[in-house]
Amino acid sequence: MNVVLIVEDEMLEREFLTMVVRDGLQPEDILLTADSGVEAVRMAKQYRPNIIFMDLMIPDIDGLSAIQEIRKFLPQSCISILSAYSDFSYAQKAISLRVFEYLLKPVKPIAITAVLSKMLKTVSVIEQDVSDEKAEVGKPETNDHEHSHFIEEAIKYIGANFREKLTLETVATKVFVNPKYFSHVFKKEMGIPFTDYIIQLRIQYACRLLETTNYQAYRISLECGFSDPSYFNRVFCAKMNMTPQNYRKSVHALNQNDSSLGASVNG
The missing domain is CATH 1.10.10.60 (Homeodomain-like)
Incomplete structure (x- = not known):
């Protein structure tokens, strides 16, 4: 079951997002909304959403500050920003907070649906990886095929981008794997830590x-x-x-x- 939180202070925009996002969810999934940064943080603490759509210019505290707070207790949540502001400093801050997508308003329904689909896939893989990691305790050499696949993809990505600013979290996200789990498997498969x-x-x-x-x-x-x-x-x-x-x-x-x-x- 997924828990999705939409944070948007404009009522019409919030209703539009709710309608589009609901169409991409399963009946058992939960869809919540908030209209301010403080409410977003409160609801995130209470309901633990694994997917969040966040506007930037919202009352009380802005969207980036709200994300910063939420990251303290929901580090693995998949968060995308929807904003009318394309300022590079916003995008730079969003990257540091590991935002999944930065979408500029107005956003077409098809774009929201596409991003939601990718977010759902990402959280599914992360949750499965966490489960696999727990199951792996005391069971070495399991999931070798899956390990080889995402490590191979990671090596290709690293080879093409190692001259850029490259973090473990960035690469793990690219191959849809939990960062902690990725670090463990990478060292096991490659024989050295990611940074080395x-x-x-x-x-x-x-x-x-x-x-x-x-x-x-x-x-x-x-x-x-x-x-x-x-x-x-x-x-x-x-x-x-x-x-x-x-x-x-x-x-x-x-x-x-x-x-x-x-x-x-x-x-």
């Missing part, structure tokens, strides 16, 4: 750039997904036992020796 795997890919890419470009270290750090060049230097030294500059020098020296050796042999 990302760093490993970034350092490998940094080595390639040091070998093939004349980029300064600060640019390479940005190209590889490190926002802080000094942190990049520390991580590189820890992994490669030398600074990026020394790595470049050693590679160039090795290449020159190979070239000289080849010339001597040919001569």
Whole structure:
């Protein structure tokens, strides 16, 4: 059974959303509405919704503040924003709060239905993963096929996006898996924690750039997904036992020796 909460202070908009969302739910599902941020937090505490549609500009406390409060006791709820505001700072804050979708008003019924369908699928998978995780205690090697499937999808996504700001929660959401469960399975399947795997890919890419470009270290750090060049230097030294500059020098020296050796042999 799903519990869906719609938070919208405009009555007509609230009724419209209620009508569209109800059509996508099962008879046993519960659909609730709230018209202010304070009421949204209160109802979320009382009814524990697993799906929430949140407007931003609502009375008492705004939608983002309400989500921030709700996240404290419902970290796994699937929350989407519907708002007339496209300001980047709102979207940025929404991302940090792990919002599922950010929909700009006016939203067509077909778009709401599509997002609801994806949210229902996501919460279903999360709840199943939590159940599987509990069932796995004392039962190693279960669900190997399912593990391989979503880890494979995660690796593809990471490979295409490791140079961007990439969190475990982001990847887990992309493969429709609970973050805690994803972290456990990822380490088991890959042999290293998620964060170490990302760093490993970034350092490998940094080595390639040091070998093939004349980029300064600060640019390479940005190209590889490190926002802080000094942190990049520390991580590189820890992994490669030398600074990026020394790595470049050693590679160039090795290449020159190979070239000289080849010339001597040919001569």
